[in-house]
Structure formats: C-alpha cells, structure tokens
Amino acid sequence: MAVLTSVILLLTLLGFFFKTDAVVGMQWILVKWAVMIAAFAIALGFINVLAVHIGKLTARKPGWFYSLVLILSAVVVLAIGLGESIFRPEEGLWGPLLAPLFSRIIAPLQAATAALLLFILTYAAYRMLRLSRRSGTVIFLVSAMVILIAQVPIPGLGMGLQDLRDVWLSWLAIPGLRALLIGVALGIAMTALRLLMGIDRPHA
Amino acid sequence: MASQLALFLFFLVVLLLTLLVSRRRRPSTLRSIAAFETLSGQVGRAAESGQMLHLSLGTGGVGGSDTVTSLAGLSVLAHLAEQRVATDTPLLVTVSDPTLLPLAQNVLRQAYVRRGRGNDFRWTQVQLVSPSPAAYALGAMDILSHEPVLANVLFGSFGPEVGLITHAGATANLVQIGGTDDPQALSILYAGTDRAVVGEELYATDAYLNPTTAKLASLAAEDVVRIILILIVVIGAILNLLGAL
Numbered sequence: 001m002a003v004l005t006s007v008i009l010l011l012t013l014l015g016f017f018f019k020t021d022a023v024v025g026m027q028w029i030l031v032k033w034a035v036m037i038a039a040f041a042i043a044l045g046f047i048n049v050l051a052v053h054i055g056k057l058t059a060r061k062p063g064w065f066y067s068l069v070l071i072l073s074a075v076v077v078l079a080i081g082l083g084e085s086i087f088r089p090e091e092g093l094w095g096p097l098l099a100p101l102f103s104r105i106i107a108p109l110q111a112a113t114a115a116l117l118l119f120i121l122t123y124a125a126y127r128m129l130r131l132s133r134r135s136g137t138v139i140f141l142v143s144a145m146v147i148l149i150a151q152v153p154i155p156g157l158g159m160g161l162q163d164l165r166d167v168w169l170s171w172l173a174i175p176g177l178r179a180l181l182i183g184v185a186l187g188i189a190m191t192a193l194r195l196l197m198g199i200d201r202p203h204a
Numbered sequence: 205m206a207s208q209l210a211l212f213l214f215f216l217v218v219l220l221l222t223l224l225v226s227r228r229r230r231p232s233t234l235r236s237i238a239a240f241e242t243l244s245g246q247v248g249r250a251a252e253s254g255q256m257l258h259l260s261l262g263t264g265g266v267g268g269s270d271t272v273t274s275l276a277g278l279s280v281l282a283h284l285a286e287q288r289v290a291t292d293t294p295l296l297v298t299v300s301d302p303t304l305l306p307l308a309q310n311v312l313r314q315a316y317v318r319r320g321r322g323n324d325f326r327w328t329q330v331q332l333v334s335p336s337p338a339a340y341a342l343g344a345m346d347i348l349s350h351e352p353v354l355a356n357v358l359f360g361s362f363g364p365e366v367g368l369i370t371h372a373g374a375t376a377n378l379v380q381i382g383g384t385d386d387p388q389a390l391s392i393l394y395a396g397t398d399r400a401v402v403g404e405e406l407y408a409t410d411a412y413l414n415p416t417t418a419k420l421a422s423l424a425a426e427d428v429v430r431i432i433l434i435l436i437v438v439i440g441a442i443l444n445l446l447g448a449l
Contacts, residue, residue, distance in 0.1 A: 017209045034267050038303050045302030045332040052331050062350050106336070113338040117364060120371040124396045127374060140394060177387055180403045182433065184385050187407030188272045190426045193219050195275070199418040200410050202278035202311065 002198040009196050049074065077101060143173065219425040226421035234420070239381050239399035240412045243280070246355040246379055247287040255354035256294035259284055260344055260369060261308060262360025262384065263337040265301025270361035272407065273385045274304055277360035278311055279410035284357070285315035297330040298347065300340035305332045341365035345372035358382035358397070359409065362389040370396030383409070 008030060015027025053067035061067075077098075084095035093099070129141055150165035194200035226232070250257050261277040264270030281297060288295040297312065299305050308330045316325040333343035348356060349372055356373040358366060362384045373380045374396065382393040383401030393400045401409070404426070411419035 013212075017205060017212070019205075038267060041302040041306055045305050045335070048305060048328065048330075048332045049334075052328050055328060063346065066346075110336065110338045113342060113365070113368070117367050121364075121367050121392060121395075124367060124371060124374070124392070128395045136394070140391075180387055180390075183404035183430075184407075186426055186430055186433075187404030188385075189215055190219070190422055190429075191272045191276065191407045191410075193215055194410075194419070194422050195272075197219075197418075199416075199422060200275070200279070202275050202282050202410060 002201045005201075006196055006198050009192075013196070046074070046078070143168065147173075215425075215429065218428050219422055222421045222425035222428060223418060226417055226424065232420050232424055234408075234412060234415070234423070237401065237405055237408075237412060239383065239401045239405075240409075242379065242399045243283075243357060243381050243413075246357075246381070247284065247291065247293050250354045251287075251291040251293040253354055254294065255352045256296050257284060257288075258344075258347060258351070258353045258356050259295065259297045260356070260358045260360065261297065261299045261304055262358070262362045263300040263340055263365070264361025265303035266307060267303055270385070273361040274301070276383075276406050276409045278304075278307060279413060280357065280359040281308055281311050282315070282410075283413035285312045286318075288312075289315045289319045289321060295329065296347065296351065296353075298333050298340075298344055299330065300333060300335060300337065302332060302335060305330060337363050337365045338368075341368040344369045348372040348376055348378065353378055355379040355381070358384070358393065359401075359406070360384065362386060362393070364388055364392060367392045367396060373397075 011023075011026050012030055014023050050071060053070050056067040057064050057071065080095075080097045080101070081093070084091065084098055088095050093102075125141065125144060128137060146161075146165055146168050150161040191200060246257060259277075259281055261274060261281065262270075264274040264277075266274055284293075284295055287293055295312075297308055299308055309327055312329055313322070313325045316322050333347075334340045345368055347353070348369070353376065356369070356378045358369065358380070359382065362382075363386060366382070366384065366389045370380055370382070370393065380397035381399045381401075382397045383406040384390055384393060385406060390400065390402065394402070408423055411423050
C-alpha cells in the first residue's frame, strides 16, 4: 500500500511540474478515481451514521430519542433528495423541497451555533486565566486584552491604545503568525516528502 | 512552475543528505513536547479506569488542502490504536469528513489484526458525526457530555468550532490535548486545552510517537531548511536596511 501511495503521489505531483499530455492525462485519470472513491466514502459515511444511531436506539442508550430523530431525518432527506434528482434533475440540490431544508433549518442552526461560540470563547479565556499555570498564558491574555480594549473608543486614551494595538500587531502578532505559518508550511512539505518516500505510513 | 520544482528538489536533496548522514551517526534525540508526554500518560490512566479516550480527527479529509494535517491525526490514531489493542483501553474515534472514515477504520482494524484479534474490531468504533463543522462540533460535545470519557484528544484540521468541543471537555473535567494547523483554531486550542501542539510540531507527531531513524532524520532535514530560511530572511532584512534591495 505504501508503494502504491508513493507511485500515485509521484504521478499526481509530476502533473503539476510537467504539463505534457501524457502526464496531465494520467493526473486527470487519478483525480477522477479520487472523486469516485470520495463518492463511495460518502455512502459509507451515511451507513456509518445509521449504524451508530440504530445501535444507540436498540440499546436504549441515553439520548436514544435524538438518535431516532436523526435516523428519521436522514432517511426523509435522502428520499426527498433522490426523488427530486429523479423528477427534477435540472434543479440539482435546490429543488422546491430540499432547498428550504438547507436555507430554513440547517443554515439558521449553524448561525446559532456560531453565535454560541462567542460566549464559549469568552468563558474559555476566563477559565484559562483562572486555572492555567503556563508561561505563555500571560502573553496570550495580555495580547487579547490589548487588541480588545483598543477597539473601545475611550476619550483621551483611544489614540494611544490604538497606537499600542498597531505596534503590537505589526511588531509582535503578525511576525509571530508568519513564523507559525512558515513552520506549518515546512512541516507540510516535509511530511509530504516522507509520505512520498514511504517513511510515514499512517494510513497503511 | 520552475521555481516550485526547484524548491521541491531542494527539499528532496536536503532530506536525502540528512538520511545518509543519519545512518552513520548516532540517532538524534528529540526535545520533549508536553502534549505527547501527556498523551502517553492518558492511555495508561484510561486502561486502569476503564474510561475511554476520545480522539477527534477534525473536520478535514483526504484529497484537499488539509490532507497532510489529517494524516498527522491518523498518526496519533495509529499510536493510540496499538495501545488500545495491547492494553484494552477503550477508544472512540470521530471524524467529520467521509473520506477520512475508511482510512481511520483501516488504521484501527490493522492494529487489531496485528495482535490476532481481528474479530474484536467494530466498524462503529470510528464514527462519522457530521460533514458540517458546526454539527460535528455539536455531535462531539454530545459524546463528551454523555459517554464515560477520560481524555479528549484533538488532532487534525479544525476551525473556530473546536471551541465548542473543548468547552464540553472542560465542563466534563476531561484532560484535553490538541493540535491543528489553523492559527485561529490553534489559539482556541491553546486557551481551551491542557496541552496544545503548536505549529509544525503537529507534523512531527509520527516521529515522536513511532520514532525511526528515517523519521528523526526528516525532522533534522526540516531544521536544516528552517535555518537556511532564517538566514535568507535575516540577510534580506539587513540588505533592505542598507538600501541594497
């Protein structure tokens, strides 16, 4: 499997560097295979979700009622999606029944979850201040306070705080972020090479 | 395109040279990373208490820009899977992207097969919660709140929604360890977990948890490239100051 991964990785990579018809053609074939495999993975994922929640339902585990709601929702949405793709194929995922499910149920629920995140992050910062004994905690919290307070228009202090925020951002935060991103890029490049050479095989 | 090919070849040459040198020298030692040490300790605690470890592989998958980050998460799974089978530590793995599901199931199944316990493996030990990041976070919160979990391990690609998961873990008083590549999610992990893996440390996961000479050499190669980059940045800055650029 490691050899197969290395060969496919190399063939895909060659397609980026050498734009000859043979190499690009091979790259496209591999990409198409990947798309087909991903489609099967989605079907497997759907079966996995059903298997997990049917298991919870039959064992009457805590929260089994929500599993029942999930199973019914999944089956109903699948039936609607299949029905619309058969009878209204030109509308894709935006048929008259499926589109409102996304725009009126899923989108508002996701927006509500995102709004909840603000309060949870504030609480996480408070908990960190109370419990954490790490040296970086003070730097982390001072940075957050400088950026937050500088957003507030305080008469007399406003410009000074904004200057401090600008200096903090341009001299400390942004260089730090760039260093982090360069490190991440290096890590990704070296991990990709390890996969290419079969040194790392977490998937096999 | 030529510059990208040159960069690729430069990385490859540095890695090959470091591999050659490392075979003649003593294996290098790694600096300690608290997150990995805490992780190893939690496996033993979970085995003793009978409570499970929850491993979240994040919202990324395989095939996109977060492939390598997701594979770093799989390295943690490979390590925990071996421990799980050897010590009977209960382990629950959750994923968000369907493409990661069969890979994670295969890694766990292989650990069972290697110990001759293939029949004990259950496909539902790896659960796909939801492909939507927000719904995934809510599903993981539910697991942390209702299942007997001892530690919450988060390795993979995450967005700001990771704050919801760490909140549920903190509310349940779980030991939490995490690592991701996204700076925004990383700052949330830093605030919300006991131990966080920062930046490129995430990609050294496999070398730390399953060290081999080749993996250690690749970390040394990364350091060589980093030193070269630092020199380029410093020389560029000095030349810029002198007005030469």
